[in-house]
Amino acid sequence: MLRVLHTIEDVREQTREWRAAGSSIGCVMTMGALHEGHLSLVDAAQRECDKVVLTLFVNPIQFGPSEDFARYPRTEEADFRALRDRECDAVFAPATETIFPSGERRIDQVRTKVVVRGLTDVLCGLQRPGHFDGVTTEVLKMLHIVDCDRTYWGEKDYQQYAVIRAMVEDQGLPVEVVPCPTVRDVDGLALSSRNTYLDEGQRAIAPRLYAELRRGARRIAEHGIDVIGETTKHIAETLLARGFDLVEYVEVYTGSLGPAVAGTPVEELRVFGAVRLGGARLIDNVAVAYEVGR
16 A cells, blocks of 8 residues: 655654565655656566655756746646556655755755766756756755665666766765666657647657667767767757757767767767757657667
């Protein structure tokens, strides 16, 4: 039976009880508006852990002043139904004041901030200043509250996964950060809560992001890192020609978000892209290793 928890004390009491019984704990952190991508993380946690907690919290400090915090989809009752169907053990759905009792609503208001340098200076970190500081500050707090053994993250937000993995390693936390494959619709579009911002015509265009990233990954797999520059340029031009409003970036990095330099095996590379389409910001990435192995 799903336990719905709203206070830090209730979560800690529950996890202490599970620990006393010898149970391992997995945690999936979300901002709600759950879809099959989120629920696949619950499935992964259930396979590897005795108990599973999902956090449902729209984190204000990871949004910039002109971003979509106010209109971010909130579907709490539907989320609870989905978690009951999935037989999740507990959901932690705190009020904003529970996590930020001093009234912090922006990252520049936070007294104690967690910053992962280097990994947040590229890709979405450049496009959304302060975003990852807001993510890591809140995630570290959640990890202390939930006290889990493993936490599960989707590879669609690969940079987020890499940043959290680095933070956990740097802080010496006894938590395994587990990456899980991107879940896609039948036409290839990566599932995202923000896909609801797309109208019918935009939804038809959106899968082209994944298609072009895959095409670029195949070319790099076949020809090596010398073609990265011309390949990313071609992808960006093609995306604009196919109807996207703005290409924020198309870039290639290693799986640890290092640069692709001479001697880097193509199997270590990923092609990343971020675009604007109508009111939606879409991100995706493709592992060149996947294309090498095809």
